[in-house]
Amino acid sequence: MREFRDDLRIISSSRHASKPYGKIQSRATHGFIIKLGGEADYDFSGERIHVKKGEMILLPKGSSYEYRTWGEDNLYTSINFLGELDCPEVRVFDVEGFHRLGFISESFSELWRFGAAEERYECLAAFYDLVAFVIKLEAADGAEKGRFALIEPAVEYMRKHIYECSFRVDKLHSRIGISDTYFRRLFKQRFGRAPKEYVTSERLSHARSIIESGDWGSIAEVALTVGYSDPLYFSKAFKRAFGKAPSDVGRGI
Numbered sequence: 001m002r003e004f005r006d007d008l009r010i011i012s013s014s015r016h017a018s019k020p021y022g023k024i025q026s027r028a029t030h031g032f033i034i035k036l037g038g039e040a041d042y043d044f045s046g047e048r049i050h051v052k053k054g055e056m057i058l059l060p061k062g063s064s065y066e067y068r069t070w071g072e073d074n075l076y077t078s079i080n081f082l083g084e085l086d087c088p089e090v091r092v093f094d095v096e097g098f099h100r101l102g103f104i105s106e107s108f109s110e111l112w113r114f115g116a117a118e119e120r121y122e123c124l125a126a127f128y129d130l131v132a133f134v135i136k137l138e139a140a141d142g143a144e145k146g147r148f149a150l151i152e153p154a155v156e157y158m159r160k161h162i163y164e165c166s167f168r169v170d171k172l173h174s175r176i177g178i179s180d181t182y183f184r185r186l187f188k189q190r191f192g193r194a195p196k197e198y199v200t201s202e203r204l205s206h207a208r209s210i211i212e213s214g215d216w217g218s219i220a221e222v223a224l225t226v227g228y229s230d231p232l233y234f235s236k237a238f239k240r241a242f243g244k245a246p247s248d249v250g251r252g253i
Contacts, residue, residue, distance in 0.1 A: 008083035010127055015077045015109040018069035021212075029080040030088070031059040032130065034095060036105050038074030041205050042067045044090060048202060050192060054096040058134070060088035068205065070242060077105055079127060091138075092192065098133045100126045148190050151176060151183060158195075162202055165229045169199045203227050204241045207234070211249050219246050 011029050018038060034056045042049045042057065043066045051057045059065070061082070095101055103126055111119040154172040161167045172195060173183035187195045203226040216222050223234035238246045 008081055008128075008131065010079060010081045010112065010124065012080045013078060013109040013112045013123075015075065015105075018074045018076055020070070021066070021068050023066045025064050027059055027061050027063050029082055030061045030085060031081070032079040033057050033059060034077045034079075034101075034104060036073070036075040036077060038069055038071030040067055040069040040076075041201065042090070043205075048205065049090060049092060050198075050201060051092055052192070054094060055192070056093045056095045058089075058091045058093070060085065060090065062088075063090060068208070077109055079104075079108070079130075081127070093134055093137050095130075095133065098130060100129050104130065147186055150178070151186050151190065154183065155187075155190075158199070162199055163206065163225065163227045165224065165227050167199075167227060169195050200237065201241070204238055207238060207246065208242065208249060211246055222246065 015036075018040065033051070035051050035053050037053050039050065039052045042051065042059075044063065049057065053071075098104070103122075108123055108126060112123040115123070154175045157175055158167075158169070158172060170180065173180040176183070184194055187198070191198055193201070207222050207226045210216050210222055210225060216225075219235060220231040223229070223231040226234075228234035228237075235246055238244075242249065
């Protein structure tokens with residue numbers, strides 16, 4: 001979004017509690033989704049992106065994905081818009097430093113839908129302020145991409161072996177010859193979470209998908225499928241993440 005665009009047009013906005021699960025096929029508009037509470041995972045053909053409170057995900061027009069949400073006060077504000085984007089790709093931005101976040105979070109949706117003309121113009125001004133903020137973040141982020149390229153071989157290895165019981169997340173740094181501290185710092189800047197948290201989330205989210213599909217035999221089998229050799233440890237981790245035991249999810253409780 002770094003190039004100037006004068007054709008961006010707000011189509012709709014809403015402020016709601018997030019559904020636990022949803023599936024979108026080919027979005028009709030671009031969307032800014034600002035998380036006001038809770039957490040969410042978005043799945044794009046095998047690539048999972050995590051979004052938490054204080055972050056905003058850009059969902060380009062035409063994108064297809066599934067999402068799962070959890071946590072307390074699981075609210076979001078969405079701004080759906082049309083216009084040409086110079087780089088229409090899914091991105092997550094930390095917007096806690098945005099000076100109009102309070103207005104966007106609490107008032108934007110209501111005023112855009114039902115406000116007087118001057119209030120809708122205020123929404124439009126806040127929207128363009130948000131676009132400008134995102135552009136500044138992208139410019140700063142561009143300088144980081146060279147450093148992120150350093151960890152890509154380790155990230156690719158992780159993606160290929162993440163569901164294997166023998167996979168060791170604490171050994172990833174050694175595959176690219178840097179210290180564990182530096183690797184964890186770069187990884188967290190790139191993905192928003194520490195490597196161990198990322199792997200745990202990926203494994204447990206995949207386990208939940210398997211259980212919800214109904215295509216599984218036992219909890220032990222599910223645990224092995226996603227990389228846990230100890231089903232008891234897996235069950236405890238699953239309950240910490242989702243507030244329910246795996247067997248309860250399987251029974252639809």
